Amino acid sequence: MATRFYNTMTRRKEIFQPIESGKVRMYTCGPTVYNFAHIGNFRAYVFEDLLRRYLKFKGYEVIQVMNITDVDDKIIREANKAGQTIREFTRKYRDAFFEDIDTLGIERAEVYPAATDHISEMVGLISKIMDKGLAYRTDDGSIYFKVSEYPKYGRLAHLNVTDMKRGTRVQNDEYEKEELRDFALWKGWKAEDGPVCWETAIGKGRPGWHIECSAMSTKYLGNHFDIHTGGVDNIFPHHENEIAQSEAATGEKFVNYWLHCEHLMVEGDKMSKSAGNFYRLRELLDKGIDASAIRYVLLSTHYRQKLNFTFDKLEAAAKSITRLRDFKKSLDQPVNDGALQIDQIVEKYLRDFEEFLDDDLNISGALGSLFRCIHEINAFRESTPLTDRDVGVVSNFLDKVDSVLNVMNVSERTLSSEEQQLIEKRQKARAERNWAEADRIRDELLKRGIILEDTPSGTSWKRKIKT
RNA sequence: GGCGACGUACCCAAGUGGCUAAGGGAGAGGUCUGCAAAACCUUUAUUCACCGGUUCGAAUCCGGUCGUCGCCUCCA
Numbered sequence: 001m002a003t004r005f006y007n008t009m010t011r012r013k014e015i016f017q018p019i020e021s022g023k024v025r026m027y028t029c030g031p032t033v034y035n036f037a038h039i040g041n042f043r044a045y046v047f048e049d050l051l052r053r054y055l056k057f058k059g060y061e062v063i064q065v066m067n068i069t070d071v072d073d074k075i076i077r078e079a080n081k082a083g084q085t086i087r088e089f090t091r092k093y094r095d096a097f098f099e100d101i102d103t104l105g106i107e108r109a110e111v112y113p114a115a116t117d118h119i120s121e122m123v124g125l126i127s128k129i130m131d132k133g134l135a136y137r138t139d140d141g142s143i144y145f146k147v148s149e150y151p152k153y154g155r156l157a158h159l160n161v162t163d164m165k166r167g168t169r170v171q172n173d174e175y176e177k178e179e180l181r182d183f184a185l186w187k188g189w190k191a192e193d194g195p196v197c198w199e200t201a202i203g204k205g206r207p208g209w210h211i212e213c214s215a216m217s218t219k220y221l222g223n224h225f226d227i228h229t230g231g232v233d234n235i236f237p238h239h240e241n242e243i244a245q246s247e248a249a250t251g252e253k254f255v256n257y258w259l260h261c262e263h264l265m266v267e268g269d270k271m272s273k274s275a276g277n278f279y280r281l282r283e284l285l286d287k288g289i290d291a292s293a294i295r296y297v298l299l300s301t302h303y304r305q306k307l308n309f310t311f312d313k314l315e316a317a318a319k320s321i322t323r324l325r326d327f328k329k330s331l332d333q334p335v336n337d338g339a340l341q342i343d344q345i346v347e348k349y350l351r352d353f354e355e356f357l358d359d360d361l362n363i364s365g366a367l368g369s370l371f372r373c374i375h376e377i378n379a380f381r382e383s384t385p386l387t388d389r390d391v392g393v394v395s396n397f398l399d400k401v402d403s404v405l406n407v408m409n410v411s412e413r414t415l416s417s418e419e420q421q422l423i424e425k426r427q428k429a430r431a432e433r434n435w436a437e438a439d440r441i442r443d444e445l446l447k448r449g450i451i452l453e454d455t456p457s458g459t460s461w462k463r464k465i466k467t
Numbered sequence: 468g469g470c471g472a473c474g475u476a477c478c479c480a481a482g483u484g485g486c487u488a489a490g491g492g493a494g495a496g497g498u499c500u501g502c503a504a505a506a507c508c509u510u511u512a513u514u515c516a517c518c519g520g521u522u523c524g525a526a527u528c529c530g531g532u533c534g535u536c537g538c539c540u541c542c543a
Contacts, residue, residue, distance in 0.1 A: 011471095029543070030543090031543085032542090032543095037543085045543080047543090073541075157538080159469085159470070159538085160469075180540085181540080183540065183541090184540095184541090209541045230543065231543030232543080233543065234542085235538075236538065236539070237541075238541075241541095262472085264543085268535095270537090302481085305480090306473075306536070312478065312479080312493095316479065316491060316492040319492060320490095320491050323491080326507095330506080356481085362481075363481095364489085364490075365482080366481095367481090368481060368489045368491080369489080369490080371489090372489075372490070375490090378508080379508070382508065433501075442503080442504075446504080451504070452504075452505080453504075455500095455505090455506085460505095
């Protein structure tokens with residue numbers, strides 16, 4: 001089975017072929033650490049997590065690099081206002097970022113390079129571009145990339161940038177440059193930058209926005225690597241500029257596959273602070289919403305589809321996960337011996353699961369096949385108990401699938417002694433046929449998010465996934 | 468103005484030329500239960516925004532209309 005990805009560069013699905021057999025090198029655009037990340041940011045990171053996990057599922061060795069951008073206009077402004085160095089200012093957001101990705105079950109990348117640790121690499125790259133005569137310096141000490149020298153400019157975004165004259169932001173750009181479309185590789189120091197600057201061979205100042213990704217991807221992945229991802233809003237100008245810089249400097253092709261994930265909307269609208277529908281992950285968690293429900297919502301819509309984040313969806317997600325986990329849990333019960341085998345069912349659906357994901361990460365199809373598999377096994381089990389061997393086969397299947405999804409594993413928090421006592425009290429009440437008391441305690445526990453399940457073999461409990 | 472995406476049941480969401488239009492949620496019915504809940508089972512679109520066309524055959528291809536949305540210099 002061949003894995004195919006939609007390549008923004010060619011605007012079509014292409015069979016994925018890594019440069020080095022069995023190994024995938026990918027660069028995923030990471031956070032600018034000037035504030036706590038919002039759920040839109042995490043949609044991109046969850047998408048990248050799915051990509052990474054699936055590549056590993058397929059047997060590839062994955063080398064993922066995700067940048068931490070810790071110097072930019074906003075950071076400089078805020079840090080100076082607070083009288084902190086940019087490192088001091090960004091530390092808590094950087095720590096929060098790592099905490100948040102752990103919370104969402106996002107697997108760590110191999111390298112998280114910070115921009116400020118790679119100034120010399122950037123300077124080296126800029127010097128190389130200048131030596132080739134593809135960049136120029138302005139009076140304020142800034143260095144611009146000369147877009148007219150790079151004929152392929154605009155190929156990724158499919159934009160004709162020659163007659164780009166409307167953008168309102170252009171007016172706000174106080175730097176001088178020869179052509180509107182030229183972009184900064186290096187920004188000369190200005191008084192308002194305060195202490196934030198580097199004295200380098202190319203002058204005193206700080207890097208432009210795009211150069212860090214070119215410099216750091218090259219350092220850790222080489223001049224030419226397999227996959228580069230980000231949100232659709234990065235297509236232009238960020239990724240377009242990266243390509244121009246990198247290919248101009250190295251003379252080699254930069255990236256083979258460009259994957260971009262669509263935006264997240266909230267309750268039908270673009271997420272914005274003024275509309276009051278702006279959510280940071282931490283705010284949702286503070287409301288008591290379960291992280292796995294958030295992960296599921298972000299994960300379960302195809303990455304090239306706009307994702308409308310709603311509270312209804314969180315609820316539906318929580319129930320979907322519950323169904324998966326209940327099924328998994330049901331396998332823990334002791335089983336009889338028998339002669340039945342369900343290998344065929346499992347094999348069929350595992351094949352489906354893989355085929356769907358092979359097709360540009362069709363997660364909806366893949367989840368569909370998972371639920372069908374569960375349903376088929378449940379229906380089968382109604383009449384015929386599974387054998388120990390069957391249970392092993394099914395567990396194996398779930399583990400494999402969950403290595404990609406990462407939604408089924410729960411480390412169930414243990415009960416507090418008070419909760420424990422309540423359950424015991426209810427057991428006693430039930431034994432005494434004191435139903436009113438038993439029901440009262442059951443409601444009490446439910447309020448605490450604990451669901452009791454009375455079965456012929458006794459009473460068990462589980463925590464409700466909160467939304 | 469330029470470029471592009473999308474419109475499938477009550478909600479979410481796959482499917483992009485031909486098998487019964489996946490799957491999840493919600494609803495209805497059932498099994499279980501002291502009653503519940505949970506779990507599980509059964510069930511829910513003669514039809515894919517609308518109108519034309521191509522084709523033996525279209526949700527799927529082509530043209531048009533309506534609607535929603537994105538990008539066009541520092542936002543994932």
